[in-house]
Amino acid sequence: MKRLRKASLVALISVSLLPASYAMAQSSMGGHGTIGPQAGDQEFTLSGTGSSDKDFDNSSFGASVDYGWYLSGRTLAGVRQSVNFADVEGEGISDDFWNGSTRGFADYHFGQRAARPFVGASLGAIYGDGVKDTGIAGLETGLKYYLLPTTFIQARAEYQFLFEDSDSAEDNFDDGVWAYTFGMGVNF
Structure with missing residues (x-):
């Protein structure tokens, strides 16, 4: 739990520094200039990732790699691979678990300056030791x-829900998990 608190604190501090970084980048670019992707560009992102159940009781940490293509200057479609590790300890339980997920995603970006908020969705599969192999979808x-x-x-936050078929997707939306990442990327 101490590792979870420390990682959460680091993520919170990093995200809270974004406004100051935004002002510095705008001034170093003169407030103008071409920044960000154009239609046809590709993107590679490497992030640290974590997930928690809806009550933030059980958590895991890992890495996520995104590779995508800009369909326009604002719309990105791609593939995301995540690998997670959890060290579970509890009453009568002490074990390590590995799991992963592979999903396609599509994101829409707003703005044309240094700070670009986005929204999107993903669809894929989750598999490994600590999870039941199943479908996964999220916003x-x-x-x-x-x-x-x-x-x-x-910085990205996802609400993911697990399903085996379309009926269970509707039932499992309320029992989803949060996944959050913080990382760096490049357009080329």
Whole structure:
């Protein structure tokens, strides 16, 4: 639990520094200039990730890699791979679990300056030791902040729900999990 608190504190401090970083980047770019992607550009992002149940009782940490293509200057479609590790300890339980997820995603970005909020959705599969192999779908929101014309930092939060078929998707929406990431990326 101490690792969870420390990681949460680091993420909170990092996200709280975004407004100051935004002002510095705007001034270093003169408030003008071409920043961010254009239609046809590709994107690669490497992030640290974590997930918690809806009550934030059980958590895990890992890494996430995104690779995508800009269909327009604002619409990104791609593939995301995440690998997570959980060290579970409790009454009569002490074990390590690995799991992963592979999903397609689509995000829509707002604005044309250094700070670009986005919303999107993902669909894929989750598998591994600590989970039941099943489908996963989710909604996401986040913020990309361009430090350089093609390099950014990103914070993202996803609400994911698990399902085996369309009937269970509707039933499981209320029993979803939160996944959050913080990382860096580049457009090329």
